[in-house]
Amino acid sequence: MASSRSKLRLQVPAKVNPQIRVGPLQEDGYHDITLAYQAISLYDVLTVSSDPHGPSIEVSGMDCDRVPATDQNLVIKAAALLAKYVSIEPTVHFELVKAIPAEAGLGGGSADAAAALVGCNMLWKSNVSDEDLMHLGAYIGEDVPFFIKGMMAIGLGHKQPLRSLGTGDHTWIWVLGVPFRGLSTKAVFQEYDNCLAERKSGQEDYLSKRQGCLEVPWGNAPGSLRGALVNDLEQPSARLLPDITTALDAGRSVGAFASLMSGSGSTCAFLARDEDHARHMQAEFQRMQLFREVCIAFGPVPGVTIMKD
Known part of the structure; x- marks a missing residue:
């Protein structure tokens, strides 16, 4: 979905895991894991704007002192990864307002990375599909692909495709x-x-x-x-x-x-x-x-x- 705007504001939810099943450590250094995801109504807000001196980020809000405002932030890593994928420079600035607590098992960092992928894709008019954004997100963190679409899904482990779940009419x-x-x-x-x-x-x-x-x-x-x-x-x-x-x-x-x-x-x-x-x-x-x-x-x-x- 293309955008003619030079600034975009996005919200991205936290998640809970109604079920997590974990297996033994494998030879590749990862554990087998199967988990149910559910996106919930607790949101970070990410503003994405063009900046020839980017990428850069400002962080405020909940636990902002625990979130790096450097190239170690997953938002910056997501922008750099997408820029490399579409062969452009990541000339972008982010303003991240946190409401999702950090280091709390709610997926805040992964959620913010997903918002960066979606926002930059629109800002740069890259026309990368949601499926390809999810594929890229898996290289940043295991939870990142889920936040592209949210709702409920089953994760099947490291870099494995998600299985979307029907949610009925239940809240x-x-x-x-x-x-x-x-x-x-x-x-x-x-x-x-x-x-x-x-x-x-x-x-x-x-x-x-x-x-x-x-x-x-x-x-x-x-x-x-x-x-x-x-x-x-x-x-x-x-x-x-x-x-x-x-x-x-x-x-x-x-x-x-x-x-x-x-x-x-x-x-x-x-x-x-x-x-x-x-x-x-x-x-x-x-x-x-x-x-x-x-x-x-x-x-x-x-x-x-x-x-x-």
Whole structure:
């Protein structure tokens, strides 16, 4: 989709993972992984404009002190990758306003990279297809392709195509609790390997769980799927950060349909019956002072979208 504008403003959602299944470490250095994605109504905003001195970026908002304003930012890496793909110079400036917490398992960095791919593609009138943008995004990070379209999908591992999911007419209502400390994804997977060795669990067990994830009727009412909401990274993350166990137990105590950790942590996601229940849980969590941030979000929602002036 071409654009005649020299400046574009895009919003991109966070994500939760209703299910994550992880297998043993493979020879290529990656773990086999199967995960369900859902885009939710918590948004970063990225403004993309032409700048002959670019690429450059300014970052403000939530956790901006944790987000590099350098060429190490995934937004800059995404712009450079697309520019190389279409054989132009990445003459662009970004203004990123964060609302998605950093290092929280909500996919903020990957979401921002997806917004950069879509925004630059429009600004430069490159006419690269969504499918090709998703393919490029996989070289930046495993979660990046999902945010191009959002809604719900199944990820099948490193650089594997996503499987889109039907979502029916159902709305999922989440209360998100962000602990005071984040977690390193690398450290979580290292601890997962320790857990796997202790359980003596291998590839056959993973393949069974993978098939189970693929067979879940994800378009059904969320309340009927709570038994399918599970994250294999929860145990290793809780070993590294015991506050996660405390938080998940608190969710069960206030009647959450389901309590699970999102991604590799440390955000905990609590499924509510309805909006009143969500507001009740939010108030209880704020009273308990378990989290540095508590918010309500809805899903599924579309991925990167252009904001009107």
